[in-house]
Amino acid sequence: MSAVIDHHTDHAHGPAKGLMRWVLTTNHKDIGSMYLWFSFAMFLLGGTLAMVIRAELFQPGLQLVDPNFFNQMTTMHGLIMVFGAVMPAFVGLANWMVPLMIGAPDMALPRMNNFSFWLLPAAFGLLVSTLFMEGGAPNFGWTFYAPLSTTYGPQSTTFFIFAIHLAGISSIMGAINIIATILNMRAPGMTLMKMPMFAWTWLITAFLLIAVMPVLAGVVTMMLMDIHFGTSFFSAAGGGDPVLFQHVFWFFGHPEVYIMILPAFGAVSMIIPAFSRKPLFGYTSMVYATGAIAFLSFAVWAHHMFTVGIPLTGQLFFMYATMLIAVPTGVKVFNWATTMFRGSLSFEAPMLFAVAFVILFTIGGFSGLMLAIAPADYQYHDTYFVVAHFHYVLVPGAIFGIFASAYYWLPKWTGHMYDEVLAKTHFWMSFIGMNLAFFPMHFVGLAGMPRRIPDYNMMFANFNMVSSIGAFMFGATQLLFLYIVIKTIRGGKPAPAKPWDGAEGLEWTVPSPAPYHTFSTPPEVK
Amino acid sequence: MHDEGLSTGKLVKRLLLLVVGMFAFGFLLVPIYDVMCQAFGINGKTAGSAWQGSAQSVDLQREVRVQFLASNAEGMRWRFGPQDEEILMHPGETRTVHFLAHNPTDRVMVAQAIPSVAPSRAAAYFHKTECFCFTQQVLQPGESVEMPVRFIVDPALPKDVRRLTLAYTLFDVTERMAPSLGLTAMHSN
Numbered sequence: 001m002s003a004v005i006d007h008h009t010d011h012a013h014g015p016a017k018g019l020m021r022w023v024l025t026t027n028h029k030d031i032g033s034m035y036l037w038f039s040f041a042m043f044l045l046g047g048t049l050a051m052v053i054r055a056e057l058f059q060p061g062l063q064l065v066d067p068n069f070f071n072q073m074t075t076m077h078g079l080i081m082v083f084g085a086v087m088p089a090f091v092g093l094a095n096w097m098v099p100l101m102i103g104a105p106d107m108a109l110p111r112m113n114n115f116s117f118w119l120l121p122a123a124f125g126l127l128v129s130t131l132f133m134e135g136g137a138p139n140f141g142w143t144f145y146a147p148l149s150t151t152y153g154p155q156s157t158t159f160f161i162f163a164i165h166l167a168g169i170s171s172i173m174g175a176i177n178i179i180a181t182i183l184n185m186r187a188p189g190m191t192l193m194k195m196p197m198f199a200w201t202w203l204i205t206a207f208l209l210i211a212v213m214p215v216l217a218g219v220v221t222m223m224l225m226d227i228h229f230g231t232s233f234f235s236a237a238g239g240g241d242p243v244l245f246q247h248v249f250w251f252f253g254h255p256e257v258y259i260m261i262l263p264a265f266g267a268v269s270m271i272i273p274a275f276s277r278k279p280l281f282g283y284t285s286m287v288y289a290t291g292a293i294a295f296l297s298f299a300v301w302a303h304h305m306f307t308v309g310i311p312l313t314g315q316l317f318f319m320y321a322t323m324l325i326a327v328p329t330g331v332k333v334f335n336w337a338t339t340m341f342r343g344s345l346s347f348e349a350p351m352l353f354a355v356a357f358v359i360l361f362t363i364g365g366f367s368g369l370m371l372a373i374a375p376a377d378y379q380y381h382d383t384y385f386v387v388a389h390f391h392y393v394l395v396p397g398a399i400f401g402i403f404a405s406a407y408y409w410l411p412k413w414t415g416h417m418y419d420e421v422l423a424k425t426h427f428w429m430s431f432i433g434m435n436l437a438f439f440p441m442h443f444v445g446l447a448g449m450p451r452r453i454p455d456y457n458m459m460f461a462n463f464n465m466v467s468s469i470g471a472f473m474f475g476a477t478q479l480l481f482l483y484i485v486i487k488t489i490r491g492g493k494p495a496p497a498k499p500w501d502g503a504e505g506l507e508w509t510v511p512s513p514a515p516y517h518t519f520s521t522p523p524e525v526k
Numbered sequence: 527m528h529d530e531g532l533s534t535g536k537l538v539k540r541l542l543l544l545v546v547g548m549f550a551f552g553f554l555l556v557p558i559y560d561v562m563c564q565a566f567g568i569n570g571k572t573a574g575s576a577w578q579g580s581a582q583s584v585d586l587q588r589e590v591r592v593q594f595l596a597s598n599a600e601g602m603r604w605r606f607g608p609q610d611e612e613i614l615m616h617p618g619e620t621r622t623v624h625f626l627a628h629n630p631t632d633r634v635m636v637a638q639a640i641p642s643v644a645p646s647r648a649a650a651y652f653h654k655t656e657c658f659c660f661t662q663q664v665l666q667p668g669e670s671v672e673m674p675v676r677f678i679v680d681p682a683l684p685k686d687v688r689r690l691t692l693a694y695t696l697f698d699v700t701e702r703m704a705p706s707l708g709l710t711a712m713h714s715n
Contacts, residue, residue, distance in 0.1 A: 184533075184534050218553055241569065241571070308569075311646065314568070
């Protein structure tokens with residue numbers, strides 16, 4: 001022990017050198033960067049699997065992969081995108097920005113922060129390794145319904161279960177850290193109702209994570225016990241019920257979709273005012289709307305399972321509860337629109353992504369309302385209409401929110417301005433690619449094309465080809481994003497402390513790039 | 527840094543408690559689900575043990591058609607079916623129907639029948655006072671058995687339900703039951 005004390009390092013110095021800096025770091029900026037890079041790597045990997053799916057669906061008939069491998073692709077694409085790309089990206093943004101926004105020197109629990117990040121490579125190493133195992137990777141869809149995943153799952157299901165456990169523990173620790181930081185580390189004068197929206201939406205998201213990730217851990221634990229220890233939670237033969245799985249899973253699964261969108265709401269609520277050069281319209285209502293969405297998310301799970309045989313009263317309850325969510329969401333959309341109304345608008349890349357977010361997320365919201373109508377859902381259930389719906393809320397929702405945030409804060413992270421022309425190219429290619437990919441899915445879905453099937457009727461051929469071309473375009477464009485980020489890190493026009501004239505917040509009071517240690521003495525907030 | 531509120535240590539402890547609580551809640555959903563299913567007849571689930579209610583007056587004005595279905599789960603090779611495909615009965619009346627099972631294989635097998643009632647909202651009004659589904663069946667190679675189910679349809683059954691289906695799915699639970707095979711063998715005779 002004495003050796004450690006003797007060689008104590010002065011924290012005023014910059015980061016340590018070499019690889020161990022990243023392994024041992026407790027600095028919120030380092031950890032935030034690692035989260036963001038990790039999630040981007042997962043985004044490219046999950047995207048590659050999506051390219052396999054779209055290549056197979058380019059034409060009717062089976063041409064490239066066999067159906068079992070196709071099922072592995074849809075499953076792994078979903079799992080990697082949800083747990084590996086979107087969630088860690090938001091945790092990364094929170095790590096970087098929440099302490100800067102609330103005037104804290106670091107996260108409240110820096111060592112746990114390091115641990116929660118390093119669990120992720122372990123979790124996804126485990127998950128991705130299943131692709132190379134005998135019997136193949138999980139092939140039962142990202143929702144892993146029993147008994148598909150228990151009685152009929154491949155051998156690798158156990159690895160999948162432990163991967164989910166690790167990723168879940170990581171998310172829970174991240175959430176605890178964010179709550180502790182926001183509740184206990186705010187600068188003097190930074191009251192809760194003065195917090196930037198991103199901090200607010202993350203606070204609520206963190207509570208959602210703490211509430212539902214343990215339930216996910218529970219459901220995979222039950223699966224593990226059914227597979228290996230002879231219990232029958234989900235096996236009718238032993239007195240269990242496969243429908244129970246769906247209830248427990250969606251009790252986690254529905255709040256999970258808000259976990260993936262609320263932080264994006266927060267980021268967009270900061271970016272739109274900055275580029276409208278007006279304060280956010282209806283800040284208080286935004287906070288309460290976020291809370292209302294989070295609260296309602298616990299009472300709507302069965303709308304994912306209208307067709308499993310729920311009593312009529314149950315269907316009505318879940319139908320109306322689901323539609324009720326449109327109210328706070330509508331409050332948000334109108335607030336964003338009103339913020340822009342008569343603002344002094346400019347459309348740099350973050351604003352482009354943010355405006356596309358509002359428009360396209362609303363389209364996804366409307367198809368969600370269509371799906372919420374229980375009698376109509378019998379037609380839409382398990383078709384490409386559902387695929388179109390959730391990709392419209394997740395790609396231009398979560399992913400565009402992340403892109404908007406990345407461009408908005410890249411100058412703060414790197415100290416350089418990104419290349420605006422390239423960034424706008426990235427935006428338009430993504431925008432056109434994603435709409436080409438997902439809009440036709442509405443039509444083929446309404447016409448009855450089932451999801452998760454590698455072949456389809458001839459009549460869907462044209463729309464599917466359009467979808468595939470759009471998907472390839474969207475996928476390839478993300479390499480441009482990688483290039484833009486690397487280019488920005490390596491050089492470019494030096495960024496001032498506050499590169500956006502309309503931006504508000506403490507993060508713009510520190511120089512760009514943000515020094516390794518910021519707010520060692522708390523700022524005064526009036 | 528803030529003087530109001532909890533210290534970080536206390537806050538983290540409470541949050542961890544919440545995590546543990548929600549993990550437990552996930553498992554608590556299992557009994558909650560069973561209770562809800564029974565209370566509201568969700569999923570066509572019927573009670574797992576004999577109905578203890580008192581005898582009810584027979585509603586002679588009304589007739590309900592009860593149909594019987596039997597099917598085998600994957601991998602189950604028994605011959606299994608009802609003696610009558612359907613019966614007409616009055617609500618409140620007690621009736622018995624027999625199902626036949628035959629084990630054509632050359633090994634001792636254990637089976638578990640899982641009932642389901644359609645329409646599912648009628649499940650809560652379908653009372654079984656005796657059912658082979660309450661226990662497991664053990665059949666020797668080549669053995670056959672006649673299995674009774676005795677039931678009452680509650681007179682409170684919603685008026686618009688004129689037809690009920692009682693469906694059994696027979697599962698092979700030999701492997702699951704192998705260790706306790708000797709103990710459960712008594713039921714088959």
